[in-house]
Structures are given as C-alpha cells and as structure tokens.
Amino acid sequence: AQSVTQLDSHVSVSEGTPVLLRCNYSSSYSPSLFWYVQHPNKGLQLLLKYTSAATLVKGINGFEAEFKKSETSFHLTKPSAHMSDAAEYFCVVSDAGGYNKLIFGAGTRLAVHP
C-alpha cells in the first residue's frame, strides 16, 4: 500500500533562511507525488507535482522538490523563507488503485519568525 511520512510535525525558521520540509514515501510502483499548502481558512493549494518526468520539480512561490527514488524521498525546499510561507504543508502520494485517489501525509506546520 502507498503511504507518506512527513518527518517533522513542526518546523520553525527565521525569515530569509532556507526551508526544508521532509517527506518519505512508500510505494510498490512509480508514484506521482505532490506538495500542497493549506493556509488558515483557505483551500489547499498545489505547490508542485512529480509525475515521472524531471526529478527536480519547481513549483510556485519559489518552492522546489527533488524526487530521490533510492532514498524514497520527496523533500520540499525553498532558499529563503518569507513570512507569508507560514502554513500547513502536506506531502501527498497517488494511490495505485487507479481511482485517482490521493493519500495525504500528516502535515508539517511551518512557522516563520522575523
């Protein structure tokens, strides 16, 4: 069965410093992987997705993620955090069942302080 593990429930960084949100996945096939962000009182927004093309994926707002099959990881990074990046981030894997279902990780809350 497919699953994702987000290794940190909370991450705190200073504004202007790099962001690293870690995600490991488990899948018996080549998965599609996503990062979504959830701001308070707003819908989830797709940051980026990996679907078996380039392993380094660039997303919106300066985020990027690298698919590493050997490490079964899909970590999310950003060179310089902004206050507006404070939110909940979800790593998501596609389900192998063929019904277009997504499986969400537990989430990582990113705090950005001045």
Add this chain to the structure above:
Amino acid sequence: GAVVSQHPSWVICKSGTSVKIECRSLDFQATTMFWYRQFPKQSLMLMATSNEGSKATYEQGVEKDKFLINHASLTLSTLTVTSAHPEDSSFYICSVQLALYEQYFGPGTRLTVT
C-alpha cells in the same frame, strides 16, 4: 486550475439534525469530485469519490447511509450529514479532479454539532 467553492463555510447544528454541504466547480465541468474530512490539526482523510450521474464510492469505514453524497450535475456535489452527532464535528473539504491525480480543493466547511 479550477475554482471550487463550498457552502456554507461554517455551520452549527443540533445533535440529531441533518445538514447539507454544497461543493461547486465554478469554471470546470467535473465528472469526478472527492469529499475529505479533516480533524483539527490532522491530515485529510478521503471519505468518498463522487461521480456525476452515478452512486458515490465510499472509503472503507465511512457510513454511506450517514454521509449521503449526490453529484447531480457536472458543477455541483452535495454531502448531507444525516442525524449528526458531536463526533461528526469536523472540517469537510471537497475537491474537483481536472486530470489524473490533479485535484483542486474547495475552502472547506466547518461543521459543529452541539
């Protein structure tokens, strides 16, 4: 992407009553919509897949007689929580599928059952 709305954004109901939540795809005709449930500070759990013109497909452990889903048109899916109880209090989120594994999410509906 797709713009998805939900109504109401917040609803309070008394125990034993039913409440209907609407999910609308404003700029895309959606054959498939999904309904998720999110408990406070937790991840999203898929409840059911809503298919236009046919019966919804429920995930294991989700009571289909309690959570009635109707996808009567390509732009509207509804979730009715019947005989609601305090344990049904949660954040309910819908999504629209644009392409394989590509979903766009509504802002969510907070249900509080007293």
